[in-house]
Structures are given as C-alpha cells and as structure tokens.
C-alpha cells in the first residue's frame with residue numbers, strides 16, 4: 414500500500430499519548446484494511462497497538478521509579494546549596510524536620526479534613542501510583558496575609574517526612590532578568606535532584622510579572638521559564654506554591670497546580686480555639702476569651718498570635734493589670750491589626766464598650782458577664798446604661 418510507512422509513523426506518534434478516540438480510529442483503519450485483504454499492513458497496525466498497550470502497562474512503575482520519594486538523593490545540612498552566580502546569594506533555604514512547626518495550624522473542621530486528605534494522598538503516593546491512581550503532586554495555597562499559609566505548607570511537608578526547600582525570592586530575582594531565568598532553572602534542578610518538598614512562598618512576585626503593564630519580553634521569558642520548570646517538576650516531587658495575591662497570578666500558573674486551596678481568615682470558633690491554644694499556659698475565663706475573640710473580629714491568625722504574645726509580656730511585666738485596659742493599650746499600638754469598629758468601641762470609654770458588647774449578636778454577652786471584665790458590679794453597669802439612655 415502506497416505511503417503506508419507515513420500512516421505507520423502517524424499512528425505511532427498518536428499512540429505516544431493514547432486516548433480512546435485515537436485507539437478507536439486506528440482500529441477502524443485496521444478493520445478497513447482487513448476487508449481489503451491488506452494482511453501485511455493489518456499485522457503492522459496490530460504490532461503498533463500492542464506495543465502501545467504494553468507501554469501503558471509499564472507506565473505506573475516507570476513513574477514510581479522516577480518519582481522523587483524513592484529516586485532522589487537525600488538532603489543533609491552539609492548539602493551545598495545553589496547560589497546566584499553574580500551575588501553569591503543563596504537561592505534556597507532548607508528546613509529539616511526539627512526546623513518545621515511542631516503543631517498543626519488551627520483551621521475549621523472542614524479545612525482540617527481537606528488538609529488530611531492531601532497529607533494522606535502524599536504519604537501513600539507510591540501505593541496510589543501502583544493502582545494507577547495518579548495522585549496530586551502540587552498544591553497552591555492562597556488567602557489573606559497572616560492566615561497561616563506558610564505554617565500550613567511547612568506542616569504538610571513535615572507530615573510526609575520530607576525536608577522543605579524554600580525558594581528565596583531575594584536570591585532568585587536578579588536585577589538581570591536573564592540571570593533570574595537561570596536562577597529559576599537552577600532552583601528547580603536542585604529541588605528535582607533531592608527528595609524534598611519545594612516551597613515557592615510568596616511566589617506571585619515572579620508569577621505576576623507577566624501581567625505587569627511595564628512588561629518586557631525578557632519578563633515574559635522569566636515567567637515562561639517558571640511554567641516550564643513547574644511542568645518539569647510534575648513527576649519529580651511535591652511542590653507547594655503560596656500566595657496572598659491570587660488574583661495577580663497568571664491563569665497558566667493556576668493550571669499547573671493540581672490542588673488549589675484557599676485559607677480563610679479565622680471564624681469566631683477558630684479564633685477562640687487559636688487564642689486558647691496560643692495563650693497556654695495563661696488561662697482566661699470564658700468571657701475573657703470571648704472578649705479577646707470579639708476584639709479580633711476580621712483579624713488574622715498572625716494578629717491573634719501578636720495579641721497573645723503581648724498579653725504574655727504584660728503578664729510577666731505587670732501581672733496585676735486588668736484585661737480591658739491592657740487591650741486598650743494593644744489597640745492603640747496595633748491599629749492595623751484591629752478593625753476600626755472594634756478600635757472605636759474600645760477606646761471611647763466604658764459606656765461605648767459595654768453597649769458594643771451587649772449589641773453583639775455572635776457572642777451573646779450578658780451584663781453579668783461583662784461586669785467582672787470591667788471590674789464593676791452588674792448593678793453599676795445597669796445604672797451606667799440607664800444614665801446614658803436618659804442623656
């Protein structure tokens with residue numbers, strides 16, 4: 414048959430990435446040739462189809478073998494880290510088990526379950542591959558500042574028992590864009606060589622460049638290098654990207670991540686849990702805890718941590734101080750951490766604070782709860798409120 418060698422080549426190329434439709438069409442061609450009695454060509458197509466099937470069956474074990482969990486080298490504290498050739502700034506920082514957080518970040522129950530699912534999948538990566546269930550190997554974590562994203566990324570790495578290779582943006586981003594591309598290449602080459610989780614923290618700094626109105630061709634090349642590097646990493650190891658500016662990320666970057674996880678600001682319940690946990694060994698009454706969580710409305714986990722550290726310092730320096738005046742000081746010195754409404758309610762005096770607490774629907778403060786907080790008798794609160802009403 415004329416030009417059958419080209420048809421053979423076409424079939425082989427198509428079967429390099431076989432889909433049901435491709436296999437179906439090749440089988441149709443084979444049946445048509447069979448009807449015409451072209452036995453030699455039919456045998457050839459059978460051979461091509463069979464070897465493609467054999468390759469498919471081999472694929473899982475191939476991936477497993479090449480996968481970083483079993484194939485990469487082991488990172489140690491002595492491993493030489495890659496540097497920017499011009500400035501000698503390190504491109505990465507490595508965190509080993511001892512350097513990673515001992516406690517999980519605190520989130521809502523639903524988020525905890527989702528995180529467990531990622532960890533389980535990554536812990537059982539090789540078993541999943543054996544079952545041909547290709548697990549996710551990359552995860553994008555995004556959300557507002559201070560919500561625990563970096564903490565979470567490091568916690569996930571700790572749970573799967575791999576060190577973290579953290580990309581250092583100040584090292585990567587050279588003033589020479591050509592060097593930036595080379596640094597990105599070297600970063601991924603390093604991460605692909607070792608068993609590790611590659612953490613691209615705040616990596617919108619690179620990824621967003623492509624949308625910059627000032628963009629130049631060279632900047633596009635930097636982003637393209639990043640895209641290619643993310644592709645090259647896919648079957649080589651776990652990658653976690655973290656960003657506060659998800660809207661600035663190029664859609665092409667989004668697509669590279671198998672899992673995309675939004676970390677929200679803490680809800681009331683999460684805040685209560687977080688404050689209690691962070692405050693240990695300090696103990697607060699239930700109303701005090703509610704008051705602290707009320708003060709932190711719309712704040713982040715990092716804000717809660719700052720507040721608790723402030724309370725601990727006060728406890729050491731001035732152990733007899735009352736919570737409300739201490740909170741007023743905190744509010745004045747941390748204006749950006751507390752919502753304007755809460756700030757106003759706290760600094761405008763006791764009446765305003767009492768009214769704001771009683772008007773709150775979430776915590777259900779009662780006069781009798783608020784009284785000890787302000788070091789007042791419940792009757793004094795009633796009197797104060799009725800006097801305010803009369804005025």
Ligand SMILES: Nc1ncnc2c1ncn2[C@@H]1O[C@H](COP(=O)(O)OP(=O)(O)OP(=O)(O)O)[C@@H](O)[C@H]1O
Pocket residue numbers: 517518519520557558559560561562563564565656657679687713714715716718
């Ligand atoms: N949900 C949380 N549970 C426990 N700790 C938290 C939580 N959120 C924030 N923190 C603590 O607050 C600090 C800041 O958190 P982290 O750096 O992980 O936030 P981030 O989301 O990465 O912030 P940024 O966007 O500014 O980089 C850390 O010490 C972290 O442990």
Ligand SMILES: [Mg+2]
Pocket residue numbers: 562563564614615655
């Ligand atoms: Mg962070």
